[in-house]
Amino acid sequence: QDVLMKNNLLAERNRGYFEAKNLIALNLVSSPGSGKTSLLERTISDLKDQHQFYVIEGDQQTMNDAERINKTGTEVVQINTGEGCHLDSDMVRNAIKELNIGKPGFLMIENVGNLVCPALFDLGESKRVVIMSTTEGEDKPAKYPTMFQSADLCVINKIDLLPYLDFDMQVAKDYAMKVNPDLKFIELSVRSGDGMEVWYSWLNNLKH
Amino acid sequence: QDVLMKNNLLAERNRGYFEAKNLIALNLVSSPGSGKTSLLERTISDLKDQHQFYVIEGDQQTMNDAERINKTGTEVVQINTGEGCHLDSDMVRNAIKELNIGKPGFLMIENVGNLVCPALFDLGESKRVVIMSTTEGEDKPAKYPTMFQSADLCVINKIDLLPYLDFDMQVAKDYAMKVNPDLKFIELSVRSGDGMEVWYSWLNNLKH
Numbered sequence: 573q574d575v576l577m578k579n580n581l582l583a584e585r586n587r588g589y590f591e592a593k594n595l596i597a598l599n600l601v602s603s604p605g606s607g608k609t610s611l612l613e614r615t616i617s618d619l620k621d622q623h624q625f626y627v628i629e630g631d632q633q634t635m636n637d638a639e640r641i642n643k644t645g646t647e648v649v650q651i652n653t654g655e656g657c658h659l660d661s662d663m664v665r666n667a668i669k670e671l672n673i674g675k676p677g678f679l680m681i682e683n684v685g686n687l688v689c690p691a692l693f694d695l696g697e698s699k700r701v702v703i704m705s706t707t708e709g710e711d712k713p714a715k716y717p718t719m720f721q722s723a724d725l726c727v728i729n730k731i732d733l734l735p736y737l738d739f740d741m742q743v744a745k746d747y748a749m750k751v752n753p754d755l756k757f758i759e760l761s762v763r764s765g766d767g768m769e770v771w772y773s774w775l776n777n778l779k780h
Numbered sequence: 781q782d783v784l785m786k787n788n789l790l791a792e793r794n795r796g797y798f799e800a801k802n803l804i805a806l807n808l809v810s811s812p813g814s815g816k817t818s819l820l821e822r823t824i825s826d827l828k829d830q831h832q833f834y835v836i837e838g839d840q841q842t843m844n845d846a847e848r849i850n851k852t853g854t855e856v857v858q859i860n861t862g863e864g865c866h867l868d869s870d871m872v873r874n875a876i877k878e879l880n881i882g883k884p885g886f887l888m889i890e891n892v893g894n895l896v897c898p899a900l901f902d903l904g905e906s907k908r909v910v911i912m913s914t915t916e917g918e919d920k921p922a923k924y925p926t927m928f929q930s931a932d933l934c935v936i937n938k939i940d941l942l943p944y945l946d947f948d949m950q951v952a953k954d955y956a957m958k959v960n961p962d963l964k965f966i967e968l969s970v971r972s973g974d975g976m977e978v979w980y981s982w983l984n985n986l987k988h
């Protein structure tokens with residue numbers, strides 16, 4: 573596939589650019605509504621005194637997510653993909669140019685909510701974080717394996733809802749470990765704040 | 781786009797085939813984990829004495845969903861799309877050949893969990909049902925508009941969880957009505973059974 577080859581070449585170029593600017597780039601992927609933007613909102617509000625954040629938002633339509641990030645006072649660029657189902661490295665390259673990159677820090681790229689297509693498109697990120705929520709059921713890692721295989725970390729969000737669900741955490745992790753034995757997990761709730769400190773120390777460890 | 785044109789021609793052929801066999805074909809689409817298979821399981825168990833059901837399951841990998849449908853005693857075929865992110869009319873045409881179509885009834889096609897790409901691929905269905913769950917947030921119809929524009933009915937599932945969420949039903953419907961003023965809604969919970977009878981009468985009305 574020429575498209576993927578071309579994308580991967582540009583992704584490496586992005587990776588070099590991020591390295592030169594001392595940016596740690598994360599690619600946040602999930603189903604629609606798993607909580608990517610909520611995680612970013614809370615993370616930025618809690619850590620903006622310790623770290624510099626830049627955000628690229630990817631969605632088919634609307635500025636909704638960028639507006640939410642904007643409220644935290646962080647530099648954010650919204651990419652609207654139209655009928656497109658994923659971000660690619662060229663879109664990210666163009667978006668970077670619109671950001672005022674000064675101090676080193678984190679570049680958070682929130683991808684289009686889609687567990688399929690974004691898995692195939694390297695953006696130049698140093699880490700890929702897949703977010704699944706307890707409300708989606710345990711078997712998504714098995715049914716949408718490419719995404720979980722390509723991720724470094726799996727954040728399991730909305731653990732505040734566990735008392736009201738039949739979700740079995742171990743079953744979900746086992747499904748994920750089958751497709752990616754190296755996958756790390758963090759269980760948290762953006763809403764209640766449970767587990768956020770584990771996510772924050774994972775982020776802090778990236779910087780050293 | 782040649783791909784879409786070719787797909788649409790085959791979709792019409794499917795439509796003719798379904799008409800000849802007196803099948804009412806539904807295309808069920810949603811985010812991963814909104815409850816497509818759960819809705820089918822409960823619908824089939826409740827209505828199998830009144831209607832004949834056939835099911836086509838679409839997923840990247842696994843037989844999980846087909847196995848769940850199999851337990852209801854219904855004819856089901858699983859399509860595994862691999863890296864593919866949506867069902868197309870050719871896949872459905874091939875799958876139909878594997879089903880033993882005898883009596884007239886409902887052909888339920890559960891698409892790959894993805895709010896983006898399946899919107900562009902007509903399968904030959906007579907109705908398209910988009911399922912959103914209360915746990916995904918209200919703004920999905922605005923952020924993934926093509927899917928909601930292309931749907932005839934929007935089932936809002938998991939209303940049993942409303943007491944534990946900030947989800948505003950009217951806000952969600954307003955977002956959807958903006959992109960598709962003709963969209964009909966049914967609020968239900970597959971788990972508790974609330975609203976299922978409204979869905980059943982919607983199905984029954986299709987037959988007349």
Ligand SMILES: Nc1nc2c(ncn2[C@@H]2O[C@H](COP(=O)(O)OP(=O)(O)OP(=O)(O)O)[C@@H](O)[C@H]2O)c(=O)[nH]1
Nearest residue numbers: 604605606607608609610685730761762763916917
């Ligand atoms: N109960 C609960 N709800 C949450 C949590 N995190 C997010 N939500 C809710 O989940 C819904 C979706 O959250 P978003 O942050 O918009 O999700 P997203 O992944 O960014 O969605 P898209 O960008 O549209 O794909 C919203 O209604 C949030 O309030 C959580 O920890 N617990």
Ligand SMILES: Nc1nc2c(ncn2[C@@H]2O[C@H](COP(=O)(O)OP(=O)(O)OP(=O)(O)O)[C@@H](O)[C@H]2O)c(=O)[nH]1
Nearest residue numbers: 708709812813814815816817818893938969970971
């Ligand atoms: N609380 C609650 N949970 C539900 C309801 N309907 C489905 N679920 C749960 O939601 C999760 C996903 O359900 P599925 O039926 O597998 O969803 P799906 O849309 O078929 O998922 P994919 O085919 O993988 O895209 C499971 O854990 C179900 O138990 C409901 O009405 N209420």
Ligand SMILES: [Mg+2]
Nearest residue numbers: 608609637682
């Ligand atoms: Mg978002």
Ligand SMILES: [Mg+2]
Nearest residue numbers: 816817845890
């Ligand atoms: Mg399913």
Ligand SMILES: [Zn+2]
Nearest residue numbers: 657658689865
């Ligand atoms: Zn795609």
Ligand SMILES: [Zn+2]
Nearest residue numbers: 657689865897
């Ligand atoms: Zn796609």
